[in-house]
Amino acid sequence: MKGVRLNDITKTFGKVHGVKDLNIDIQPGEFFTFLGPSGCGKTTTLRMIAGFYYPTDGKIFFDDRDVTRLQPNKRDIGMVFQNYALFPHMTVNENIAFGLEVRKFSKEEITRKVDEARRLVRLGQYGERKINELSGGQQQRVALARALVIKPDILLLDEPLSNLDAKLREETRIEIKRLQAELGVTTVYVTHDQTEAMAMSDRIMVMEDGYVQQIGTPQEIYNRPVNKFVSSFIGESNTIEMTIMSIDGEKVIVKNEHGVLITGLLENSSPLAPMNKGEKVHVSIRPESIHQGEGENTLTGEITFVEFTGLSVNYMVDIPGITLKVMIINTGGKLLEIGDSIQLNIPARSLYFLGE
Amino acid sequence: MKKQTIQSSQDSLWARITRSPSFIYVLISPLFLILFGYVIYPFYQTFIQSFGSETGLNNYERFFSFESTANLEALWTSVYISVISVITCAIVGVLMAFLLERYDFPGRRMLSVLVLVPMALPPLVGVLSFTFLYGESGIIPRGLQHIFNLEQVPFALEGVWGVIVVHTFTMYTYFYLTASAAIKGLDPSLEEAATNLGASRLRIWRKVILPMLTPSLVAAALLVFMISMASYTAPLIFGVERTMTMQIYLSRTNGNLDMAATQSTILSFVSISFLIIMRWYQNKRNYQNLSKGISVHRSEVKSKVMKVLSVILSFVGVIILLLPILTLILISFSVDGTWTIQVLPPEYTFDHYKALFTDERTWRPIWNSLQMGFVATVGNIIFGVAAAYAMVRLNFKGKTVLDILIMVPWALPGTVVAVNLIAAFSEENIFAFNQVLIGTFWILPLAYFIRHLPLVFRSTSASLMQMDQSIEEASRSLGAGWWMTFRKIVLPLTLTGILAGTLLAFVQSIGEFVASILIYSTSTMPLSVAIFQKMYAFKFGTACAYGVLQIILILIVLTISEKLSKGSAGSAV
Ligand SMILES: Nc1ncnc2c1ncn2[C@@H]1O[C@H](COP(=O)(O)OP(=O)(O)O)[C@@H](O)[C@H]1O
Ligand SMILES: [Mg+2]
Numbered sequence: 001m002k003g004v005r006l007n008d009i010t011k012t013f014g015k016v017h018g019v020k021d022l023n024i025d026i027q028p029g030e031f032f033t034f035l036g037p038s039g040c041g042k043t044t045t046l047r048m049i050a051g052f053y054y055p056t057d058g059k060i061f062f063d064d065r066d067v068t069r070l071q072p073n074k075r076d077i078g079m080v081f082q083n084y085a086l087f088p089h090m091t092v093n094e095n096i097a098f099g100l101e102v103r104k105f106s107k108e109e110i111t112r113k114v115d116e117a118r119r120l121v122r123l124g125q126y127g128e129r130k131i132n133e134l135s136g137g138q139q140q141r142v143a144l145a146r147a148l149v150i151k152p153d154i155l156l157l158d159e160p161l162s163n164l165d166a167k168l169r170e171e172t173r174i175e176i177k178r179l180q181a182e183l184g185v186t187t188v189y190v191t192h193d194q195t196e197a198m199a200m201s202d203r204i205m206v207m208e209d210g211y212v213q214q215i216g217t218p219q220e221i222y223n224r225p226v227n228k229f230v231s232s233f234i235g236e237s238n239t240i241e242m243t244i245m246s247i248d249g250e251k252v253i254v255k256n257e258h259g260v261l262i263t264g265l266l267e268n269s270s271p272l273a274p275m276n277k278g279e280k281v282h283v284s285i286r287p288e289s290i291h292q293g294e295g296e297n298t299l300t301g302e303i304t305f306v307e308f309t310g311l312s313v314n315y316m317v318d319i320p321g322i323t324l325k326v327m328i329i330n331t332g333g334k335l336l337e338i339g340d341s342i343q344l345n346i347p348a349r350s351l352y353f354l355g356e
Numbered sequence: 357m358k359k360q361t362i363q364s365s366q367d368s369l370w371a372r373i374t375r376s377p378s379f380i381y382v383l384i385s386p387l388f389l390i391l392f393g394y395v396i397y398p399f400y401q402t403f404i405q406s407f408g409s410e411t412g413l414n415n416y417e418r419f420f421s422f423e424s425t426a427n428l429e430a431l432w433t434s435v436y437i438s439v440i441s442v443i444t445c446a447i448v449g450v451l452m453a454f455l456l457e458r459y460d461f462p463g464r465r466m467l468s469v470l471v472l473v474p475m476a477l478p479p480l481v482g483v484l485s486f487t488f489l490y491g492e493s494g495i496i497p498r499g500l501q502h503i504f505n506l507e508q509v510p511f512a513l514e515g516v517w518g519v520i521v522v523h524t525f526t527m528y529t530y531f532y533l534t535a536s537a538a539i540k541g542l543d544p545s546l547e548e549a550a551t552n553l554g555a556s557r558l559r560i561w562r563k564v565i566l567p568m569l570t571p572s573l574v575a576a577a578l579l580v581f582m583i584s585m586a587s588y589t590a591p592l593i594f595g596v597e598r599t600m601t602m603q604i605y606l607s608r609t610n611g612n613l614d615m616a617a618t619q620s621t622i623l624s625f626v627s628i629s630f631l632i633i634m635r636w637y638q639n640k641r642n643y644q645n646l647s648k649g650i651s652v653h654r655s656e657v658k659s660k661v662m663k664v665l666s667v668i669l670s671f672v673g674v675i676i677l678l679l680p681i682l683t684l685i686l687i688s689f690s691v692d693g694t695w696t697i698q699v700l701p702p703e704y705t706f707d708h709y710k711a712l713f714t715d716e717r718t719w720r721p722i723w724n725s726l727q728m729g730f731v732a733t734v735g736n737i738i739f740g741v742a743a744a745y746a747m748v749r750l751n752f753k754g755k756t757v758l759d760i761l762i763m764v765p766w767a768l769p770g771t772v773v774a775v776n777l778i779a780a781f782s783e784e785n786i787f788a789f790n791q792v793l794i795g796t797f798w799i800l801p802l803a804y805f806i807r808h809l810p811l812v813f814r815s816t817s818a819s820l821m822q823m824d825q826s827i828e829e830a831s832r833s834l835g836a837g838w839w840m841t842f843r844k845i846v847l848p849l850t851l852t853g854i855l856a857g858t859l860l861a862f863v864q865s866i867g868e869f870v871a872s873i874l875i876y877s878t879s880t881m882p883l884s885v886a887i888f889q890k891m892y893a894f895k896f897g898t899a900c901a902y903g904v905l906q907i908i909l910i911l912i913v914l915t916i917s918e919k920l921s922k923g924s925a926g927s928a929v
Contacts, residue, residue, distance in 0.1 A: 052829055069371075072832040079833040085826035089848045098844075099834035150834060 001028045001186055002062045002153040004049060009058035011044055018044040019210045022058070026188065031180055033189045035197040036207035037233070042190045045207075046156055049188060051075050062153060073102075078147030078185075080157040084139045086131045092118070092142050093127040099150035117149035120179065137168045144176070148183065155180070155187045161196065173200060194234050198222065206230050226270045227355045231284040238285045238324050239354070244277055252353070254283060258320035262297050264351030272355020282354040285346060287314070287327040295345030299324075303340050317342055380752050387743050388754075391761045393787030394806055398780035399624070402772075405617035405779050415618035427619065430603040437516060437591075437599065438584035441523040442577045448524055449531025450573070457539040460656045461663065463670035470677045474526045476910045477680060478867035480884050481903035483593045484891060485680035486513060486522050488687060495683065498699045518594035523587065525680075527580050534572035574637060582630045585623070586769030588870045601771045601870075608775065608874060620775040624768055631767035635760070681907065688900035695896060708901035718898065721886035722905070728797070728882060729865035732804035736861045739805075740812025741854060745846070747813075748820040749828075762813055765806045770870030773807055777875060795877045803875060804865040811864070812857035819853025820846075852920040859913040867906055 004026040011018040019041035026032045034042040047053045048060060051072030060068045067075060078099075087095050093114050100110045118127055121141040131139065140160060147155060160176070161169045177200050180187050191197050197204050198218045206213040206221060206229075214226045225231035228239055242254035242262070252264045252275070264283065269275050273282075301324065305316035313335060315326045326344060336342055373379060408415050419427045456468045474482070489495050490513040497509035504510075513521055551560065588601040597606065600623045607616035688708055690701030711718040743762060747755060765773060781793035781802075793799045827849070831841040847854075869884035876885050883902060890899035 050829075050833055052832075071837075072829070073835050073837050075833075076835070077833055079830065081826045081830060083824060083826060085824060085830040087827060087831070087845060087849075098831065098836070102835040102840065146830075146834065156833075 001184060003028045003030075004032075004154060004186065004188065005061040006045070006049075007059045007061070009045070009048065009055045009060065011041075011048060011053060012056050017210050018053075019207075022212060024205060024212075024215070026186060028063075028186055029184045031177075031187045031189065031200060031202045033191060033197045033201040033204045034207060035191060035194060035204050035233075036213075038192055039209075040207040041210045042192075042207060043158055046158055046188060046190050049154070050077055050079055050156055076150070076153045078150060078152035078155045080140075080143045080147050080155075080160045082159045082162060084143040084163075086139055086142055086146070088131050090131070091127065092123065092129050092131070092134070095131065095142055096146045096149050099146065103150065113149055117145040120148065121145045121175070136164055137172060140164065140172055141175070144179065148179065148185070152185065155185045156190075157187065158190045159192070160189075161191070161193075169196075176200070198234070206233065208233075224268070224270065224352060225284060225354065226272055228282050228284075231352070231354055236287050236325060236327075238287065238322075240283050240285070240322055241280060242283050244275070244279050244281055247275065247277060251348075254281065256321045258322075260299065260320055260322060262299075262346065262351065263348050264353065265348055268349060268351060269353035270355040273353040274355075275353065282356075284352045284354050285324070285350060287325040288312075288329075289350035290324065290326045290344050290346050292328055293343060293345060296348050297346040299344050299346070301342060301344065303336055303338055303342055306335060306338060308335060315342065317344065380750055384746050384750065384752060384758075387739070387746060387758065388761075390739060391758070394802065395761055395765050395809075397785075397787060398776035401779035402617045402620050402624075402776045405614055406621045408614040408618075415614055416622075418615070419618055419622065426598065427603060430598045430600050430619075431622070433516065433596065433598045434585055434600040437519055437523070437587075437596075438581045440520050441527065441584040442580045444520060444524040445528040445580050446531050446573065446577065449528040449576070450535045450569070452528070452532050453535035453539055457536050458655065459666075461666035461670065463667055463674070467670045467673050467677075470674055471532060472529060473677045473681065475529050476907055476914060477526065478869075478884070478903070478906045478910065479526070479589045480593075480867070480869040480887060481684065481906060482526055482680060483522055483589050484887070484899065484903065485684045486518070486525070487593060488683050488896075489679055490521070491518075493697070495699060498697075502699050514594055516594075516596055519587070519590040519596055519599075522590045522594075523580075523584055527583060530579050530583075531573070531576045534576045535569060538569050538572040571637075575634065578630055578634045578637065582627060582634070582767060585626060585630075586771070586870075588769065588771050601769055604771045604775060605874065608778075613778075616775055617779060620772045624772050627767045627769060627772070628764060631760075631763060635763075684900045684903050684907070687896050688904045690897045690900075692895040692897045701896075705897070708897045711898065712901055712905060721881050721883045722902075724880050725866045725883035728801045728880065729804060729862050731801040732808065732865045733858055733862045735801070735805040736808055736812045737854065737858055739809065740814075740857060741816050741850075743813050744816035744820055745842075748817050749825065762809050766808070766810045770803075770807060770868070771874065773803060774871040774874035777803055777806075777871075794875065797877075797880050799875050799877075800872060800880060800882060801865075803871045804861075804868055807868065807871060808861040808864055811861040812854060815853045815857030815860075816850055819850040823849050856917045856920050859917055863906075863910050863913045866909060 004024070006022050006024040009022040010020050022045060024032075034045060036042055044053065048055050051067070051070060051074075054069050058068075059066055062075070087098065090098070096114045096117050097110050100113055105113070114127070118124060121144050123138060123141055123145065126134065126138065131142070134142065140163075143160070157176070161172055164172060173196060189197075189200065198221075201218055203215060203217055204221050205215045208229050214221060214230050216224075221230065221234055225234060225237075231237045231239060240256065242256050245253045245255045245261070247253075247266060250266050252266050252269075253261060254264065255261050262283070266275065275281070299319050301317040301319035303315050304318050304323070305314075307314040308330070310330065312330050313328045315328070315336070317324045317326055324344070326342075406415055418424070422428070452471055456464060456471065477485070487494060490497065490511075492509060492512040492514060494512065497512050500506070501509045586601065587599075588605070591597070591599045591602050592605070596602065600619060604616050604619045604623070607613070607619060687695070687701060689704045689706065691703040691705050692708075694703045695701035708718075712722065713719060743758065746752070747758060768776075777799060778794060781788050781799060784790045784792055788798075791798075793802065823846070828841055828845060831845045832838075836844065867884055868882070869888070872882045872885050873888065876882055881889075883906070887899045887902045890896075890902070
């Protein structure tokens, strides 16, 4: 189990920039996730940790060892590829045994470890199968077993669930998390799926266009997104531009151009937010934090869209100058209809002031 | 936590050299060195020689002068033969493709297997069987003369038309293969849509089908033109002296080496131009996307008359396709020297086949060819696999140059390759380790190696391209070094591709005639030259037995390749 540190890492491909000025400090045993839209540089970063790319600038450390330009086969990492990259000319057992053979374990030890690894990923009786005789989910587990059997210092996974169907994805997600917790291996996980990231990670790094946007625990990222990109990429959010009217101790009052006033709390503001009187600021409000009826920040609006999902009722509500997405937990009450007027309240602590 | 002591170990001089961005050029330099020494340098030597001993453009002036027009005539005849060959091959190949892909009739299955028979005929053996069948004293003309009691044979294949008929027979397969692939890709709904819109059959052909076939037909036409220009065996056997390749051969045998060099240079220019046009066209074509996976439905031939007609036609087709091979087999049993003016050989024996393996003198050329083919093929494997790996997996400047340099010797006529080798290796030279290669064992394997450079390269790169790079990376991340990854992962996964190209290179080396005839030495006479000499010594039986042996070898190889490519789609050229 080792920590991973990236110091001022930049990678460019010719003129195209891959990632820029990355600084990451991953703790030993941590489950760390790179999250961001396609093309933002997640794979590039992971491949530099694996040793398939060398950074254009900056240094990479495993604990205190500089591995920036160490060859991939000398890094003691386990890697699971998006398309699994299993060896098609070998059986399940031979695939899993490959890393052990490279490490020159004895025959008996290899057999023992391979059996153990196969049981670990619940592929008990599939040892002699050829790879193309396995389903996608089973192949995924072979890839995991192959990466884990060498007891790697660091486990790297690049969108390992993206080729599975929805149900398998959830099962495998739980499986990976279970294995990681059991083995305690430092894990770097790449995904563009925020649900996956939230459910599995100790910490998440949100990336966009080669730059880090925010690093934090899932709660921090969800509840206190630093900017508009993070707040809209993680979960659903209403992001509204408003002007700060007054700051009175903890209380911040903002207003839009139609005169709608809302009150929030100063502590719920991103370090990057311009919290001064008269400044324009983006306010993030999660749909599920808006309630029906009277309370703090009571507003009245007209319903323009209704959607019933079972778990909740989703409304779009028009308030002068603002269209709010609202999610009300379904308690079996009567549904409102398009054109109906609705009274809403937003607790002051549910407002979050974003930076640019 | 560990201290930074380990760090120093990875900064050794060697480590710093190997990870420098320029190190890749050290790795690929052997490839370029080989291409330089055995392709560019010989070519350059010929080019220098083409100006003759005096400086100036003397030879070129003579080539294009109107006083002695032999060379211009030869150029004209070569172009003329090639153009007609393209037309006849296109007609036969495309018709065959349509017939077999779109119609169902009795005998279709048989015909669709046999349609590729010409590919199994080694060039020299193919031409020989044609003269045995349709030549002046051939079986068919004499048979007709005999049956109808004519004074003279009613027809005989000879001269330019002989060459064209042989070209048509041996090369229509290029059109057939590309056209039938294209027809398989044609969306039948397009045709149906056009019919629904009220278009007549002719109009559909002109407006819908032909435009969609055009790209593949152009590609095939370029290929057939190039191969016809390079054709040497057919003009040689049919005695057409005024073709470029024959002129080179004659200049060379008359000792006029400078002129041979000039003619070679001019012919190379034509061939390389065509290679470049072909590549350009194929790259352009990649953008076009025929819809795939729709199997074309075959219409059944229904009317009685048509049914009978189609049976007769496919029977005739099968006969024409099989006759050359049957003739070779028949003559291979004839007693040497007995077949003179009879329709068919009068006496038969099994001795030629026995002699092949028991008589030292008959066995020798076979053994020579096996040895020389083996050496050349080993070279092709090493070079082809390394070049394919570099091309597909490594990133360096000069990829296009590498690709073209590998294709050039394949595009050059064998005659030209031979002339180039003579120019370069008649003297000591560092690429021959300061030896004179001409007249030694090594010159022919070298020629075979060069002529078949792209075969292993192409089939190997095709399989490499199908292999996901992350499979190699997985192996590296599991701790395997580059070499171990190559041995345990890359080689096993590309083996079918490598093998397919290897087999093809080997049989082509065994049958190579065009370059061999110019540079062989009597101590290492190859099989093809032996066949040629036996022919001219009227030992038809032995010559044909050699030929049948070659065909058997080719059939074995084709069968194995077919089996191999079933598993993976890595195909050779
Ligand atoms: N080998 C490469 N050559 C050139 N550009 C690359 C290469 N790999 C990645 N890139 C570019 O770097 C950026 C980040 O890519 P990547 O790390 O694959 O994104 P992600 O994995 O987040 O989808 C993209 O703009 C991509 O086009
Ligand atoms: Mg990616």
